[in-house]
Amino acid sequence: MTTNKFSAKAHTRPEHNYSVFHQGLLHENNSEDYALRHIYSVENTKALLKKWGWSDEQVKQGIDHATIDVYKHQVWLRIPGNIEKRKETVKIRGISRFISKLDYVDILIKRCWDKADPYKLEPGDNWDELIARGNTGDFYEVKLYKHEITCTCHAYSGIEKAFSQDYVATKHLMLHPKAQGQTPDKHVFAAWKYIGAETLNQYQYCWLERRDAAMREMQKWGDDFDDDGDDEIMTY
Ligand SMILES: [Zn+2]
Incomplete structure (x- = not known):
């Protein structure tokens, strides 16, 4: 042994x-x-x-x-x-x-929450992605889904596996008023803080707002692009 x-x-x-x-x-x-x-x-x-x-x-x-x-x-x-x-x-x-x-x-949830620092996050390539930078230059991808957030760090996958080994702990995680089933991880909670949520319910609401804002932004870019096209035609 x-x-x-x-x-x-x-x-x-x-x-x-x-x-x-x-x-x-x-x-x-x-x-x-x-x-x-x-x-x-x-x-x-x-x-x-x-x-x-x-x-x-x-x-x-x-x-x-x-x-x-x-x-x-x-x-x-x-x-x-x-x-x-x-x-x-x-x-x-x-x-x-x-x-x-x-x-x-x-x-566990409390300790992850206390360690979560939204200032260590950066926007990713898309509206539903954030990048968490570690102290040694390493970085992790934080992906915002409608009902949960995932992270590519070791702690996240370890904690996810921990709950899969323990059904009763998982039940408590699902019923927890803050996490409501969200796998706790300091980057995940940093993302909650980043977009202004303290519970999974609030996160889901913020997610919808963030998505709608991103859609409006894309629409606007599309319109601007069209305008540019018109301008060009007018100039010539
Ligand atoms: Zn993480």
């Missing part, structure tokens, strides 16, 4: 007996542990603990000792109340309970 060492410790503790569902999420090639990496990640767990009132220090002390076990309908999270530090037992803030998958889906 050498490949497992690259997976988060919280997902692979040898002393813990993980659920069958969780074991199904662990793949031989750990880069395919999409749901564990993108939805039930250590980073999302840290954000959840902070949301529940844990201080930065409490999170820092406990997170390396966390066990995250994903069941079919919920997630079991445990951080022990005592840890061993330099041969001494230290009391830390602990937790040991089941968490709704909605909490994980919600925090």
Whole structure:
């Protein structure tokens, strides 16, 4: 099981007996542990603990000792109340309970939203395309469809695969008041911010407006072209 060492410790503790569902999420090639990496990640767990009132220090002390076990309908999270530090037992803030998958889906959406920067987007070749530039000169294509946005970045495809591994998480994504089924990704949400939407409903409305504006623009160009033609005929 050498490949497992690259997976988060919280997902692979040898002393813990993980659920069958969780074991199904662990793949031989750990880069395919999409749901564990993108939805039930250590980073999302840290954000959840902070949301529940844990201080930065409490999170820092406990997170390396966390066990995250994903069941079919919920997630079991445990951080022990005592840890061993330099041969001494230290009391830390602990937790040991089941968490709704909605909490994980919600925090993933929130984190993507917070990271979304509309100023990193540029217009693409067409009205329904935007270009997201990364820091290293790489770029991704953000495509605006009527009912969703797709992105060519790695995170987007990973998150999409993560949801395809977890039906209950997908259900929460579909019912989420903001995302309403939209695969969350920082470039996708940057595009929402870019065109002035905060929910999928608003996005769909903005999309129609954007399309109509683009159509009017094309019409105008067409008319201008005709005018130019007329002018030429008049001049000669
Ligand atoms: Zn993206």
